[in-house]
Amino acid sequence: MSGLLEGRRAIVTGAAQGIGLAIGAALADHGARVVLADLDGNRAEASAEAIGRGAIGVGCDVTDESEVNRLVDRAVDELGGLDLFVNNAGITRDASLKKMSVADFDAVITVHLRGTWLGLRAASAVMREAKSGSIVNLSSMSGKVGNPGQTNYSAAKAGVVGMTKAAAKELAHHGVRVNAVQPGLIRTPMTAAMTPEAFATTEATIPMRRAGEPGEVAGAVVFLASHLSSYMTGAVLEVAGGRGM
Ligand code: NAD
DSSP: OOOTTTTOEEEEESOSSHHHHHHHHHHHHTTOEEEEEESSHHHHHHHHHHHOTTOEEEEOOTTOHHHHHHHHHHHHHHHSSOOEEEEOOOOOOOOOTTTOOHHHHHHHHIIIIIHHHHHHHHHHHHHHHHTOEEEEEEOOTHHHHOOTTOHHHHHHHHHHHHHHHHHHHHHGGGTEEEEEEEEOSBOSHHHHTSOHHHHHHHHHTSTTSSOBOHHHHHHHHHHHHSGGGTTOOSOEEEESTTTTO
16 A cells, blocks of 8 residues: 555554454554554454554553553654554443433443543643644544434534544644544444344435445545645544435
């Protein structure tokens, strides 16, 4: 592939599988050195080995302040700096309002909002010193249109958009860009948890009449990570086959 990201140093969270793994592989394809971080460190290491090209797998819980700070320190030590950070780690705990527990609400808000904020804070501290960097946050179409059964997740993903724009305004004059992507229905282990009927019903509402593949989200992230998007910050790109436009 191209050397679009040649020499760039990147961290992707939640990268042992699914969209995060596809993003890690795509960044490496375009020449970046990548750290794949995940709650499951063993799987992150196996995924890094599968990607090759110097990719490193690391265990990290994005909700833990010291683990996130250590992750960024380690990447800076081993790669010599940090140019790209992708806040991708995520979970769902779907239930109707009638059935959702406070624990399910808190878990989803904590992973997506505290997790993204901790990554943003640690990565931007390094990038503003270097006066350069790109941070990409994973939101969701659920945060734009709201999905029934996902009051926790929709709130978290809408929050990621607000956080992206606030951080973009704080960091723009330091040479650090912050953007978000909003995937629609993407075929990953997360959506494999849906019943085949629910998956098919959702797929039928998509103008392109199909779910997306993880690599199709990764393409948008590569664009936002690269100089091709050099005048973009605070933007939210929908990668959803036309759903919810
Ligand atoms: P996935 O469940 O397949 O993978 C998520 C990864 O995040 C897993 O490897 C998991 O171990 C890791 N993770 C979870 N909690 C973590 C934590 N506290 N710290 C570190 N890692 C953690 O999910 P996916 O479908 O690949 O989703 C990736 C991102 O894209 C998420 O933010 C998700 O909300 C978002 N998204 C997914 C879809 C979709 O249709 N799949 C649509 C819109 C947005």
